[in-house]
Amino acid sequence: VAPGEIGEMTIRGPQVMQGYLDAPEETEIALRDGWLFTGDLARMSEDGFFEIVDRKKDMIITGGLNVYPSEIEEVITQHPKVEACAVVGVPDPKYGEKVCVWLVAARRQKIDEEEIRNYCKSMMSGYKVPREFRVCDSLPESFLGKLRRVELREEAA
Numbered sequence: 001v002a003p004g005e006i007g008e009m010t011i012r013g014p015q016v017m018q019g020y021l022d023a024p025e026e027t028e029i030a031l032r033d034g035w036l037f038t039g040d041l042a043r044m045s046e047d048g049f050f051e052i053v054d055r056k057k058d059m060i061i062t063g064g065l066n067v068y069p070s071e072i073e074e075v076i077t078q079h080p081k082v083e084a085c086a087v088v089g090v091p092d093p094k095y096g097e098k099v100c101v102w103l104v105a106a107r108r109q110k111i112d113e114e115e116i117r118n119y120c121k122s123m124m125s126g127y128k129v130p131r132e133f134r135v136c137d138s139l140p141e142s143f144l145g146k147l148r149r150v151e152l153r154e155e156a157a
Helices: 024-030 069-076 113-123 149-156
Strands: 006-011 035-044 050-055 060-062 065-067 082-092 096-105 132-135
Touching: 006 050, 024 035, 050 069, 060 082, 060 096, 065 069, 069 082, 069 096, 069 113, 082 149, 096 149, 113 132
Parallel strands: 096 132
Antiparallel strands: 006 035, 035 050, 060 065, 082 096
């Protein structure tokens, strides 16, 4: 893709792995024609520097449009009543997927769904605005502190 556009990061070179141990199907998906398809969605600057935007499997496709969860999370966490949030795509019969957000309130704050929805509408395109809001005390994390989106998708299903 052109500089500034988002695409999947692919790499090749002598330092790239030869495959996944005892997993030929996974290897076939990740390695093609000498290229490692990382699953990372990235944007290259005009100077040739890369910024990883999101993970390919986390991308939400709603009504044929791509939505990157990290982009929405970045906006929502700027709201003073939100401590943390996580965005995932959940099945939707009309659009394929819809944007769903889990919200953790900032200390001594109460989340008002309509307030957050209006805030989102003022900050992003309409198709990116979450359709479903869920308030929780904490977000699921791995032992390394990485967000476990798979648990949120399972809960939504």
